[in-house]
Amino acid sequence: MKARAPLQGIRVHLSGSIPDGCAPEQHAQISMFVEKFARTVLSMGGTLLHGSHPSLLAPLREAALPFVASGGSREALILVRSQHYATDPAQVAEIEAQREYCTVQLIPSSASKPDQALVPSASGWPNAVTPSWQLEADTGRSINRAREFPLN
Numbered sequence: 082m083k084a085r086a087p088l089q090g091i092r093v094h095l096s097g098s099i100p101d102g103c104a105p106e107q108h109a110q111i112s113m114f115v116e117k118f119a120r121t122v123l124s125m126g127g128t129l130l131h132g133s134h135p136s137l138l139a140p141l142r143e144a145a146l147p148f149v150a151s152g153g154s155r156e157a158l159i160l161v162r163s164q165h166y167a168t169d170p171a172q173v174a175e176i177e178a179q180r181e182y183c184t185v186q187l188i189p190s191s192a193s194k195p196d197q198a199l200v201p202s203a204s205g206w207p208n209a210v211t212p213s214w215q216l217e218a219d220t221g222r223s224i225n226r227a228r229e230f231p232l233n
Contacts, residue, residue, distance in 0.1 A: 086126020093129050099136035103131050112140040119144035123157050133162040133185075145182040158183035166189040 095118070099111045119141050122129045131141060138160075145158045160179060164187050166172055176185050 088122060088125040088127030093127050095119070095129055095131045095137070097137065104215045112137075116140035116144045118147070119158070122154060123148045128159065130155050130159045130161060133160045134168070138179075142179075142182060149182045155180070155182055156184050159186055160184070161186045161188060163188050163190045179187040 179185050
């Protein structure tokens with residue numbers, strides 16, 4: 082019988098970015114943390130979701146590439162991106178490159194209000210996005226289980 086990964090079935094939502102203008106040391110530390118955090122979640126069988134902020138894409142890629150190369154699923158890392166940022170050829174090429182190591186979910190957006198999602202939010206916040214696959218997440222369980230696994 083195959084042992085179950087401790088985070089199997091758990092979706093971890095990573096929300097954040099590296100602040101503009103932060104010191105190079107801070108930038109390096111945040112990048113290192115994100116990469117280590119992502120490697121840990123992926124190696125323990127969890128699914129990591131992130132909103133595709135450009136400042137965190139490199140450390141997420143660095144965590145996902147070896148994971149996928151060793152047989153891990155590209156579906157373990159999900160990058161969520163507004164359709165507004167998937168229109169020009171450079172953006173489309175970036176998405177295709179990302180799909181080599183992760184899943185990219187495109188969320189519809191309004192042409193007149195590109196920062197406002199067309200997907201209704203379960204949170205009640207007017208601009209918040211809660212896609213149907215995210216509604217399945219058991220957030221309380223995710224938070225409690227994640228506390229049990231240090232990043233060392």
